[in-house]
Amino acid sequence: MMPRTFKTIIEYLLESGKIASDSRGTICWIHDPEMVRKYAMREDLRFQ
Numbered sequence: 001m002m003p004r005t006f007k008t009i010i011e012y013l014l015e016s017g018k019i020a021s022d023s024r025g026t027i028c029w030i031h032d033p034e035m036v037r038k039y040a041m042r043e044d045l046r047f048q
Contacts (some may be wrong), residue, residue, distance in 0.1 A: 003044055010027070013019040018031035 007029075010019070014021065018029065019027050020030050021027050
């Protein structure tokens with residue numbers, strides 16, 4: 001994989017909230033599809 005492609009993928013995942021990075025550069029997967037579905041079903045959280 002080209003370095004620019006890798007950087008683009010990492011930037012997308014960071015911006016979309018699927019991964020997080022600490023001050024040392026360690027990356028952790030934080031996206032939880034089940035939790036997203038749970039909150040998506042809540043009427044009080046819907047945009048009007």
